Amino acid sequence: MIDATTIVIFGASGDLTRRKLIPALFKQWRKQRLPAPLRIVGFAFSDWDTATFRSEMDSGIKEFVEEDFRQASYDDFCDMLHFVQGGFTESDDYARLEAAISELENDTTNRLYYLATPPRFFLPIVEQMHAQGMVQESDVAWRRVIIEKPFGNDLASAQALNTSLHKLLDEQQIYRIDHYLAKETVQNIMVFRFANAIFEPLWNRNYIDHVQISAVESVDVGHRAGYYDQAGVLRDMFQNHLMQLLSLVAMEPPASFEANSVRDEKAKVLKAVRPISPEALASHTIRGQYAGYRDAPDVADGSETPTYAALELYIDNWRWRGVPFYLRSGKALQQKATEIIIQFRGTPHNMFPIPADYSIRRNVLALCIQPHEAIHLRFETKVPDTDIDMRSVEMNFEYDLAFGKDSTPEAYERLLLEALDGDPTLFTRADSIEQAWRIIDPIIQGWQTAFAPPLDEYVTGSWGPASSDLMLSQAGRHWRYACAEH
Template identity: 55%
Template structure:
């Protein structure tokens, strides 16, 4: 697919951290599938850069093993052989300018003239400044006919100050339109479908506001525990790991105003407006609007500090102070070692203002967007039960990706994001001001938790839905978590 987006030039993809897990599990399977679908540039090559001493053939064999184990789709040896011919590797240190000079010379020889370059940082964020400085020092970011783009993996900072500093460092060598901060959640088809559910269907948008919606619940739960990530996770916790990026991104798509177009600038402008309309909490507000908890036995996990207060579960109540959402609570929660792996959004509509049917308690309508694992959309509404005078029953209208489009319809999220980065579409990537605004909301919560130890750290049983305090958070508002009701909609199938 040699579209004008690729400008007819050879495109070089350089992966830093190419000998690592992300490249083997996600990046190469995604790039290969784009190649299989003929969505890569007609002329392209992939250079890996890492600390492991691979030859080109050893690098290809390493990636081939990853394809066989992680690709999740079938491919032929012939297809792999053609794709593998584009794979090259050079070893080096991320802090050594001479190694980057060697890379620059290799690329110049292989490209034989003007070319596009996409640099992918599959490395810890602490290495971003050194790599970008060395790319800049060796002239590899100069757009002399072809474009230059850099993809940065999350997390982007550990707090507001570090995010601001990191933005300053990368902006020394790059313009904002060259920077693609990746959050793989935004590459999920089901997350993108939030926008299409809202804006491609006129039945929803007129009622998508405080006049009709009682509250919104967003749940991102993981059934697994640390999975050998204790060294990373114990210094991060659930708020940094899940809320600052994934959950706030989902929130912006649920709550944003219709953009003027689906261009990157218009879409990201509206997302920033949502985050800007949320007032950062005071310590007193953190105490009553948040829950932090740790699963029982966490401190006994390998490489975890036995006195750790790192939360593995959090629940927040937020308000978006704009015309559309004033007074509507958004309840957000995420945790590890939870009863089910589940990502879903529940839109709870208001109850009817009055009932015409005696002796009946009318259940409010509920729209559920299932992002994983059973991807789809469900709408619960009330219907009269047959052969009764006035009895109603909740019924469900449903859509499932698998039944509508086939089992293999949903591609890997990295596949979509890599394609967008190659084509210069930044719609699903995070802009600098969006990162900083998100951190400005999370920072006060973190500071209150870590400095004042408020609210107290709760404990929950592994395999449960979290601590009692999380249920109390909603009970004080006369509400409850609705995920079990939403799950029963699926159980009816």
């Protein structure tokens, strides 16, 4: 295969391109990891030319790339940038785009198309490219398409989009983004589980009492209110990020690290998640909305859109039968934290003469995903100079301390590199997306019916509705904040 590559960004005048994609490409170029020769062609509606594109991206790099990376002149990088103005649904504009790209490419060249566009354009763009022959691969040059999120609005629309895409592209040409998968801390879940011999033997219903997966945010809906009011927290966070974290924590060990082996296991475990029946919605789901949400611009009067949700899910297989997986996410909460808590079972018998007011605490393993990047293991220890007083202490691994500050690159850096390398492991396959919708869709639908739990209001800056705490306390459990506290 050849190295010469063109990256074509659809939606190149948008926020994602300026804030994430170009800075990520720039950093990888600085690290000399990009193929050469490389051209980056932007396509969007704005009345820009190549000079405008270069100066806009230059300002994006200055704003979003740390100074250490910028150092001397980077004119060579900006020289790789080109812009073609056009509309996503105008076939003439695709003919112009194809002509402009071909003129830049001296010889046979690979192409990576990045759809950084509103989701309604994903299919029309691929259709237009297909009609122009732009996605046709050859023996030596590949054509890949990165598709942003959200992928579908429900199970039916995700299936329809997959079916339509599969008529135009092979599955191996499609790279569906879930940027959570490229976070170093998320990639490390598989390494932690499967490159260490001591955790996996305990990783099952015999030793684990329950699992918590939280992705909580302190920001409110802000300028995304228009989109968010249509989507709500289940589409925004659960269908994609939380389901992906769940599959990594709960999947069986793949036979190899090859993309399809990993993706097979992820899809399999999602398939084993028991859908929540309408009758169980009131006891196994919580929906909340922060006070003041309805006053935000672009939010419908009397909106019932949930900004917080908590779910109690079960995985019906040998490893996990009966172990609750508590998932929660919300906006306008006390802190920003994404974390996975593995709560182990207690010891089978207490042999120590401990004070009546002390009970031996259970071991907790916390995988801290962001912004605190760490792994903490809590265990009991004897307090020195006492008979047998005990205290919980932690064994800590912090990314910053182990690997140096700022050791973890932005997710988009890794994703772009993986797509250029043709490794789809960190991208979501069609079946995983559909399985995730199969779990989330009935909840979204059920919340429109009389089976729905009440929409509980919560105070901004709190930890969400009291009903969420109650769901766990009724089972003798409580939400943990093992990463937020650090």
